[in-house]
Amino acid sequence: MNDRPEVELANRNGRLHPAQRGTLLDLTFWLTAAVVVAGLAVTVSLALVAETSGEVLGTVVPLGAVTGWFAFVCWRRLADAFGGRLVAVTGWTHDFDSAHLTDEYPIGLHRSPEGFKSLESFSLRAGGRTYPLERKLRERIQPERVNTVLIAPRSKLLVNVLPA
Structure with missing residues (x-):
């Protein structure tokens, strides 16, 4: 894939060729995206059933922070795959x-x-x-x-x- 003339031309011009997006959006990306979706679902569910601010601070905030980090990792790969130099x-x-x-x-x-x-x-x-x-x-x-x-x-x- 990386040895096709159009891929090499795009790369020499500093761009990612559409055929190379799979390099960035690989299994690791999709597993991370699944963790983000699951983390969001669990965080929202816990926030809805939390009865005290201690429960929110003790479980929802840390879980939201971890989910946010995984979302950031996904965003970096998406930004590179669809428009990054x-x-x-x-x-x-x-x-x-x-x-x-x-x-x-x-x-x-x-x-x-x-x-x-x-x-x-x-x-x-x-x-x-x-x-x-x-x-x-x-x-x-x-x-x-x-x-x-x-x-x-x-x-x-x-x-x-x-x-x-």
Whole structure:
């Protein structure tokens, strides 16, 4: 999906292509949205049956705050998916292999070797943050060359990698 010419053109212009919305509106988003709906229903129900201000302060307010946080997380993903600009980090990409990632290079690649109770995993560091690097994007990035990494600014999710 990320290697289609129209997707790459949109990304190079700093926009998320509609075909990439699923990257932001994934299972995590929908589970979080379900928590928001359930949290709202429970909060309203408890507020309606609360008899004292202590019950409201002790249960409704904390539950409302937690539900509000989950709603904020959903809003960030929605804002990125439907109108947010992408942040591009372009620069030399160094492969640290399994050594510690640093900000010495604009983009750094890291491999966590397979170990006891863990599978081999890959991550990418750009713009002062580390992102998990899924297989599709790992195959696209070219170490020891200049690449462009595209990040959704509000949700801080890695969207695409483009060889420069």
